[in-house]
Amino acid sequence: MKKLLINKNLLAVIVMLIGIGLIVIGLLSGDAVSVLNKARRICMECIGIG
Amino acid sequence: MDKEVSEKKAKQEKLSNDGRSASSADRSAHNGSGPRRGCGSAGRHGIQAVATLIQNANFKGFFTGKIYTGAAKKVCVPGLNCYSCPGAIGACPVGSLQNFLSGMTFRFPYYVLGLLIFFGALLGRIVCGFLCPFGFLQDLLYMIPFYKKNQFKFDKYLRYLKYIVLLVLVILLPLSLPLTPAFCKYVCPSGTIAGIITWFTTEFIRPQFGWLFSWKLIVLGIIVVSGLIVYRPFCKYLCPLGAFYGFFNRFALVRMHLDESACVHCGACARSCKMNIDPSKKPNSMECIRCGDCVRACPEKALHIGIRDHRANAGSTATSGAKDPAGS
Ligand code: SF4
Numbered sequence: 001m002k003k004l005l006i007n008k009n010l011l012a013v014i015v016m017l018i019g020i021g022l023i024v025i026g027l028l029s030g031d032a033v034s035v036l037n038k039a040r041r042i043c044m045e046c047i048g049i050g
Numbered sequence: 051m052d053k054e055v056s057e058k059k060a061k062q063e064k065l066s067n068d069g070r071s072a073s074s075a076d077r078s079a080h081n082g083s084g085p086r087r088g089c090g091s092a093g094r095h096g097i098q099a100v101a102t103l104i105q106n107a108n109f110k111g112f113f114t115g116k117i118y119t120g121a122a123k124k125v126c127v128p129g130l131n132c133y134s135c136p137g138a139i140g141a142c143p144v145g146s147l148q149n150f151l152s153g154m155t156f157r158f159p160y161y162v163l164g165l166l167i168f169f170g171a172l173l174g175r176i177v178c179g180f181l182c183p184f185g186f187l188q189d190l191l192y193m194i195p196f197y198k199k200n201q202f203k204f205d206k207y208l209r210y211l212k213y214i215v216l217l218v219l220v221i222l223l224p225l226s227l228p229l230t231p232a233f234c235k236y237v238c239p240s241g242t243i244a245g246i247i248t249w250f251t252t253e254f255i256r257p258q259f260g261w262l263f264s265w266k267l268i269v270l271g272i273i274v275v276s277g278l279i280v281y282r283p284f285c286k287y288l289c290p291l292g293a294f295y296g297f298f299n300r301f302a303l304v305r306m307h308l309d310e311s312a313c314v315h316c317g318a319c320a321r322s323c324k325m326n327i328d329p330s331k332k333p334n335s336m337e338c339i340r341c342g343d344c345v346r347a348c349p350e351k352a353l354h355i356g357i358r359d360h361r362a363n364a365g366s367t368a369t370s371g372a373k374d375p376a377g378s
Pocket residue numbers: 129130177178179182183184185186284285286289290291292293
């Protein structure tokens with residue numbers, strides 16, 4: 001059972017590292033700027049104007 | 051060994067036969083006056099309030115109607131908090147995801163997906179129980195004294211809706227119809243709240259609100275009224291973010307551990323759970339928002355939320371969901 005626990009923790013850490021890897025790729029390709037560009041303007045769909 | 055088994059049986063009998071014992075555990079879990087273990091429900095609501103305030107720290111925006119435009123908006127927050135809300139200082143992950151998928155030219159959402167995967171693998175649906183402002187709002191709604199019916203016939207089937215919302219409104223429709231963030235546009239109640247604030251604070255924009263706003267107000271109204279009767283209906287049935295994080299609950303670094311050797315199957319945990327889960331059978335259900343009510347209700351301290359199992363070192367049999375076949 002302890003082995004299973006360690007394996008799950010290991011899986012979580014591996015998936016977290018995959019997440020971090022994707023974040024880094026995204027940052028290098030300018031994703032964060034795209035997120036900012038969208039988020040700094042009022043989104044008409046969100047507030048219900050369309 | 052025999053002694054241990056008979057002791058456990060006796061405890062189980064005592065706890066399941068003694069209605070007062072179970073219901074008091076149940077009550078204490080609901081009113082937060084039970085045995086204090088870890089973060090009590092008042093403590094959880096305090097954390098939720100602080101998380102909501104931090105994510106909406108552009109306070110002057112609530113009066114001027116002007117949204118925050120600083121660099122912090124490069125970062126997606128973990129929960130559902132509309133970036134068009136004048137108070138928001140971060141970006142909404144669901145809105146950002148749809149924005150990537152529904153752009154005129156498709157771009158794979160590495161950054162947003164990476165953040166969501168990171169939050170999910172680290173915390174699972176702890177995000178829902180502690181960090182999400184819309185989850186907090188629903189917790190507050192359910193505290194209002196009103197007719198309550200948290201268990202009903204179609205609950206089980208309605209839970210699948212959120213996966214359809216995730217697949218169709220957040221992924222497929224934005225992918226096939228450019229510039230259509232369908233979830234934001236037709237459903238998201240967090241966006242509607244941002245719309246209401248904008249309506250009150252920004253006069254020149256008012257004439258532009260039309261049928262879509264009326265539709266979104268109806269959806270929000272249904273969610274709010276049903277939230278008085280059912281615990282967290284939006285989280286249970288509609289939220290694509292909750293659906294996504296649910297996939298991580300079984301193996302997230304911080305998850306629930308059940309000490310099977312301590313559990314006497316009294317059912318106190320299941321009775322305390324407002325998400326209608328039996329954590330003694332499915333400690334890492336995809337529906338669990340990690341509120342901790344069951345942990346506090348358990349008279350045997352058999353449940354624990356954390357990275358390591360609380361009794362792993364004592365040589366007891368602990369599981370973090372190995373017996374959860376569907377994980378739901
Ligand atoms: S299910 Fe959605 S709305 Fe509910 S708490 Fe989780 S992220 Fe927030």
